[in-house]
Amino acid sequence: MKRVIIGLSGGVDSSVAAYILKEQGYEVIGLFMKNWHDDSVTISDECPWLDDSNDAMLVADKLGIPFQTVDLSEQYKERIVDYMFNEYEKGRTPNPDVLCNREIKFDVFMKIALELGADYVATGHYCRKGTVNKNGEEVYQLLAGVDGNKDQSYFLCQLSQDQLAKSLFPIGELTKPEVREIAAKLDLVTADKKDSQGLCFIGKVKLPDFLQQQLKPKEGVIVEVSKNNSKFNKEDIQFNSKEEELVYLSRKMNFTEEDGKVVGKHQGAHYFTKGQRKGLGVGGTVEPLFVIDTNVDDNIIYTGQGKAHPGIYKTALFIDNEELHWVRPDLKLENGNSMQVMARIRYRQTLEKATLYKVESGLYIEFENPQSAIAEGQFAAWYLEDELVGSGVIS
Structure with missing residues (x-):
């Protein structure tokens, strides 16, 4: 019986993911990540992490799985919040959600889970994991979720083969309505809960208010x-x-x-x-x-x-070698080579036809159609059919 530690966020997706794992015969443990507790910057008077951790606890209780909370706020501040301030100060537009998955959920959290004897870590992301055999070795694939409207593979575009090897995405084959239906049938407290909005783990914040904590107003x-x-x-x-x-x-x-x-x-x-x-x-x-x-x-x-306005549009972008990441290192482009892909520069954007060109200093992506608001600091991700094979920070 393999042990899976699931990041129970207090939302409907991770709740149903935990249920599916249990049905599949895994030993499931729910862990709630407390990553933020500065309520001075949230818009509403709610205390999001407290409500979420209560809901996660109620779900774990209902499903009959052990539950505990782990405080990662120090690492979150260091790796995500400080990075955000730093990027905005430089005039770039960071994506904390992508970073949060790479640095917190699938790094800090994963290490804690493995220390607790987990064979796998699971999350409620709408994406799938596949495997292909290459030269006798198992290579992991990051595949788009079946629900095209909710596919979250983009948020995981920085994962490595080692991280994918230990990951499970139980709801990747389901659509959001199906997930809600399962939660309603099980009478889970999260069944009708709205999807969280705003910054990963911080909740709804007014970005300027948030940034003003460290970046002073300047007329x-x-x-x-x-x-x-x-x-x-x-x-x-x-x-x-x-x-x-x-x-x-x-x-x-x-x-x-x-x-x-x-x-x-x-x-x-x-x-x-x-x-x-x-x-x-x-x-x-x-x-x-x-x-x-x-x-x-x-x-x-x-x-x-x-x-x-023509100032908003560009047909190409550049990614520096240091910011370039291949989820599938075996498909990595060598200098002077090109590759036809489908690519996106933000979550929920429809995939666009593009060509990758590898040069000495990095990688260019040239789109067939002009793209609106290509912002430095954001992540571009590219796909072969429904598989996300690489990504990078726009320079």
């Missing part, structure tokens, strides 16, 4: 750049190589205040991200303003009217 100007600005002219440039073209297509636009007109003020460029519309507080334009770029050094936000 700067909002500049509106016209879509007719000469910088957006696609002049016919002759490139000497494919790499030269990719460098051009993935470049960061260098705007200056002279490229537009000042239309408002803001309290800190580091609170904003590319493609953002809310929080600018500028009215009187024909179409709403969207952030097309930020400059944290000069503390200027550059904006453009309408979501079709």
Whole structure:
């Protein structure tokens, strides 16, 4: 009887995952991760982790499995929260959920589970694990969840072969309605519970309020750049190589205040991200303003009217070698090689046709269609059919 320790979050997905594992004959232990307890930054008066841990305990009780809480708040602050502040300060847009899976759930938590004698760690993610045999060795696959609407493989895009080897995803073959139905039949307290929103484990927070704890407000100007600005002219440039073209297509636009007109003020460029519309507080334009770029050094936000503004779109991005990760190391591209894939730059985005190009310094992804709001610091992930094979941080 193999032992599985499941991260019981107090939500419906992990509750049903625990039930399925028990039905499959595993010895199941529920562990609740307490990762955050600074309630000063949550929007509502609720104390999310307390409610969640109570719900997790009630589910464990109902399913008849042992339950305990483990406090990982120190590691969470160090590896996730500090990283977030650091990234925003640099004018990048981090993805704490991807990081939380790599650093907390499948690293710190997994080590604790294995010390407790677990054979596997399980979570309530909507994704699947597969295996292929390559040269007599078992290679693990990270596959999309059956429910296309809820597929969460993107959030696990940084997992390694070692982490996948010890992971189980019991609800990957189910759809969300099916999961809720099972929970209702079992009369679990989490059956109708809303999905958690906001930052992984912190709950609903106003991001600027959260960031203001460490990144001080600093007044700067909002500049509106016209879509007719000469910088957006696609002049016919002759490139000497494919790499030269990719460098051009993935470049960061260098705007200056002279490229537009000042239309408002803001309290800190580091609170904003590319493609953002809310929080600018500028009215009187024909179409709403969207952030097309930020400059944290000069503390200027550059904006453009309408979501079709050319400043929001790019067809290529670059990932530095240090930020490049292959879930399937056996499929890794060698320098000078390319690969046709389907890729996404954010969770829930539909997969887009793209080509990977491996160069000396890293990897370029060129999309067939222009992509909106490619933000530095976010993760790009690429797939072969329904298998996520690699990912990296956008440079």
